[in-house]
Amino acid sequence: MAETLALDGGPSTVPDGMVQAWPPLTQQDKEAVLAVFDSGHLHGTAAPRALELQEKWAEYCGAKYCLVTNSGTSACHMVVAVAGVEPGDEVLVPAFTYWSTAAAVLHQNAIPIFVDIDPKTYTMDPALIEENINYRTKAIFPVDIHGMPSDMDPIHEIARKYDLSVISDCCQTHGAKYKGKTVGSIADATAFSCNRSKNLSGGEGGLFTTDNEEWCRHAAMLREFGEVVVAGKDREYNAFGLGWMYRNHEFVNAFILSQLTRLEENNAKRKEFAQFLTSELSQIPGLQGPFTPTYADPVYFSYVVEFLPSELGLDVPVTEFKDAVQKALAAEGIGMGQWQSMPVPAQSVFQEKKGYGKGCPWSCTHGRDVEYRGEDYPRTLEFIANHSYLSAVHPPNGMDLMELYAKGFRKVIDNIDRVMELARV
Template identity: 45%
Template sequence: ATWNGNRYAVTTNSGTAALHMCVAACGCGAGDEVIVPAYSWSSSATCVLQHNAIPVFVDIDFDTMNIDVNKIEAAITPKTKAIIVVHLHGLMVEMAPVLTIARKHGLKVIEDACQAHGAEYMGHKAGTMGDCGAFSFNQNKNLCSGEGGMFVTDDAMLLKSAQSLWSFGETNTPSESRDYHVYAMGWMYRNNDLTAAFGRAQLSKLDGYLAHQIANAQHLTANLQDIPGLILPVEPDGFKHNWYNYVLRFDMASLGVDRQLALFRDQIVKALTAEGVPTMVWQKFILPAMTVFQAKNGYGGGCPWSCPMAEPVDYNLAQYPVAQEHCDTHTCLVMALRAPNGIEVMSLLAQGIRKVMTNLDQIR
């Protein structure tokens, strides 16, 4: 909490658990709708289902890969209770318009900062601008404790609600004796001492880790920016990227590819791998295309969508063209920018990427 600038923080056994605590703390429940970006990790949306509420997807902005803030307001209905913003790949969402919209409509703002440790928007760290937020500390994260997460907030009432969910529906804090009485629905989202201690030790090194990644990203960008057909990740003015993922997109139009985009992308990824560039397709499906949403099979019997308190929600995939284009044309370097890899490794990665991109005729 001190490092990030939050008043309260509760350690959890995963980032997914912390997200569920956010949804519960914000009072989302049966029939309520929560706005979510159409492209993210599945937990950004399934955490809404976990509390019997309904995700409503909004397309993304192609440049930032985050939720398109200009499309949020059109998705708001009388059932909307909260907005989940996902600071994807370590770049924060443009929070000022989101907060303005939320205040206008009386909505809570949940920050999914699971990939955004240390990222900033206009000098504010991820997890400090919404009503509450969630972090993840699993094996891939910039702050890694093997597994684990964190719920953060400045609101004492949200903290109390989240803590009830955190420990079996009990209301006792860790410093109080337990009466083993269940006051509300609860789960077991507590962390354990071993992973918490490991994470605390890693926290003392986090600023150094992030500085290392930023230097690597800057070097990689400088060595890739002149390659035709390659779209590099952006860092807009006023933002501080933590470079959790370094995402490449392929400009299929300039490459003369107008169909089966994902198939051609996969061929490029295969060639990059052969050159020693460890890239991967981070998500092969946009969220609303996943079976749980298309079949609406969350709890069986159509719940929560069939709840008598709910309104019909449409997951027509034509509503999310930007998310789909991004999904079909991207690959990313997930771990390559991490220590101990340095400038020498970044130069080798750039050489491999350049070699593939200048010889695409050999993989068509």
């Protein structure tokens, strides 16, 4: 007999207080941050922890150069700028991303052109890129989503054909590999976020990597007011071009450095949990774990679940099924969430074309008007409708929590008629 749902007054599957938040904090993290107070270096691009983090992250990714920044967004802006993107130029961005990727293009007064995703890997579909290229296109800007690396070889091939740069938003894929190569060393320049939720967390912060020495020099100027700031040399106070204030704090650098010592271990746990959950979900009709293409070694920034009501013989819209199941799971103590509610081009900023004002970049001399319509990205719409992410599939949570998740999923699906009935009242 099926167990009584928590919604019907039965015991919840996951006890209160069991789920722990990301990132796992240790005494080592605390000491690393506290040591900054006594170091005599609170900030600065030439501060010791900034330099150490740059060296270690470049080495980890297999990139020649790394710059620490204060956010993933600033790192994204830097990769766009160093690719030589100028007002009115166009950059291809996936329609399914955090909008910061597209904002980085707008920061250069350039125009994001959106490309739909591969429905299985939820990253930019290389097959849809060429139809979006024109003489204004300067760069392709794939985004690794939910820990899944983008399919980079065909993207590079297209970029070579049209003489474009490939810049990469890897804000969600620290340590992921594409065909055995660590992300951060695959695109011409790459941006990472170290905000609180990310696999490599510093609370906030970002990282920029490239193999191109000239691009690195340019990015360093952009990071610090357009000036050239050299470790051990007096500052000239002369801006060589437009720049921003994208420096990071030494507290954050110390925190990221400490977390970096456990990145591999933490990613390994995420993979173990994901493997277990995917195997369990393959035996539960109506739900499915993520697909992994052969080229990818993902790091499961988020663990996504697909909802398939037809597998249960239910003739209801997927969103109705998803909402009903999620409500029942929430009562069981199992949290699920929606990452992105619409394709980025459907967001108000693109509907109302709010760039720099006066219509820029779309109607300035260099630009062109672009019509952004959410319905032009059916795979993104479908992916958003059919999927949610499962909360807390990461350490310090353990396999005991993952086992309870699987048990809770089974319980809810075993009671699916009642779950759907409860959702209707």
